[in-house]
Amino acid sequence: MPPPALHNAVLDAVGRAITSGDVAPGTPLTLESIGTQHHVSRTVAREVMRMLEGLGLVRSRRRVGLVVLPREEWNVLDPRVIRWRLAGPGRDEQLRTLTELRHAVEPLAAAGAARHASAAERAELVDLAARMRVLGSRGDLTDFLALDVRMHELLLRASGNEMFGALAVVVAEVLAGRTHLGLMPASPVPEALDQHEAVAHAVAAGDAPAAEAAMAALVGEVRRALDTATPAEETP
Amino acid sequence: MPPPALHNAVLDAVGRAITSGDVAPGTPLTLESIGTQHHVSRTVAREVMRMLEGLGLVRSRRRVGLVVLPREEWNVLDPRVIRWRLAGPGRDEQLRTLTELRHAVEPLAAAGAARHASAAERAELVDLAARMRVLGSRGDLTDFLALDVRMHELLLRASGNEMFGALAVVVAEVLAGRTHLGLMPASPVPEALDQHEAVAHAVAAGDAPAAEAAMAALVGEVRRALDTATPAEETP
DNA sequence: GGCAAGCCATTGGTGTGACCAATTGCGGCC
DNA sequence: GGCCGCAATTGGTCACACCAATGGCTTGCC
Structure with a gap:
């Protein structure tokens, strides 16, 4: 098995935080906050963001950050x-x-x-x-x-x-x-x-x-x- | 409307190529090939790859590249x-x-x-x-x-x-x-x-x-x- | 005093170059 | 002929730099 990739671990953590409700919809995250909280570079934070966006959990907006979307937008079938x-x-x-x-x-x-x-x-x-x-x-x-x-x-x-x-x-x-x-x-x-x-x-x-x-x-x-x-x- | 982001255009092109069958399952792509073919940097190619991976269209393997997955693996409901x-x-x-x-x-x-x-x-x-x-x-x-x-x-x-x-x-x-x-x-x-x-x-x-x-x-x-x-x- | 136009800091978007690490395939050695 | 190990390839991660929206704040006018 491939060693657990770094971005997957971060994705899991952030994904759980959002889906569990710990991070309420509307909350703005930033690439930097993700990076520092999980001790990863902007590159990894960016890829995590793209995957979260693909799951419908967040939407990236300039000058604002990553806005957590309401549950209706989530890909609940993923x-x-x-x-x-x-x-x-x-x-x-x-x-x-x-x-x-x-x-x-x-x-x-x-x-x-x-x-x-x-x-x-x-x-x-x-x-x-x-x-x-x-x-x-x-x-x-x-x-x-x-x-x-x-x-x-x-x-x-x-x-x-x-x-x-x-x-x-x-x-x-x-x-x-x-x-x-x-x-x-x-x-x-x-x-x-x-x-x-x-x-x-x-x-x-x-x-x-x-x-x-x-x-x-x-x-x-x-x-x-x-x-x-x-x-x-x-x-x- | 937000200006059409670069990575989305590339994602569309590659996604279409794969889902249309132009790129057969098993074909190995590389980040570099994507980058040069679409005139984007590795950063963008990498994000496209992550999104394609999220759609189940490819799987990234070291030393091999991005392997196009068979249709059964695709997220056909996306x-x-x-x-x-x-x-x-x-x-x-x-x-x-x-x-x-x-x-x-x-x-x-x-x-x-x-x-x-x-x-x-x-x-x-x-x-x-x-x-x-x-x-x-x-x-x-x-x-x-x-x-x-x-x-x-x-x-x-x-x-x-x-x-x-x-x-x-x-x-x-x-x-x-x-x-x-x-x-x-x-x-x-x-x-x-x-x-x-x-x-x-x-x-x-x-x-x-x-x-x-x-x-x-x-x-x-x-x-x-x-x-x-x-x-x-x-x-x- | 209120409102509108414009400036400006913040933050994602993209590019570059570097190094690390896993994996595969080849070639040499036994 | 088969096994072992080296090396090239390629994704994984990082740091830095610059661009471009964009939302808020400030300024100035009415």
């Missing part, structure tokens, strides 16, 4: 932003909105996969579901997570729509976050295992409607689990 | 990437996949808006739909586009889910691309106007299922129009 926010306050809200996005996308993606997946992809899906069942009976969360991520990524990428494929990193981040933050049961509930198998077999059989329904049920289960875990704060 | 690709080859495929994404997301977003939108947002939606009908009877495409974009953006942002809101820029880019590329009828079809009004009124009335259905019909209409315009190239 994996880095998701990771930062999952580690900060508002974690529950984050998981709720991302799960709702999954609810919108993954059923259609499963239907697409049932139509477009290659033979190898169909076989791997069935294999993954079977291995998840085996691992699920034990309590190995990290290995189970890897299979879970792989399965959803495979479904999204095999959907025949690269826009869905681009959301694979989002789903992976959500699954990883849910596990690492201790929001997963010690042992997967049997329903989840059943539903994963149902999706895999429907896709393998090329049954798009069944795949869509099975995936909808799966994500719906996750939504319900989140709703009960986190008392809903409705804004009527 | 507005800049979308704009570049809509202007290059594969425009039809791009519109198809983005429309399918809209098909997944916008109905759920409309349902969310029916539940969470503020009074002002509901009023603006109804007003927008009415003005679209007025403008639609004439042939003013650019003004109509502005209303169309505003309405979909409003729906996505009022959905109560910021992930949907983040896709507003995507939808705006699609609508703008469809219009600017001459893929819109000279005068909007009456069905589209009806459906926009149906969505607006359902949201205003707080009828989430009706809003979801109306939006599904609207996007479905778009998909059908695209399918007939572009003979489907199925991969059975």
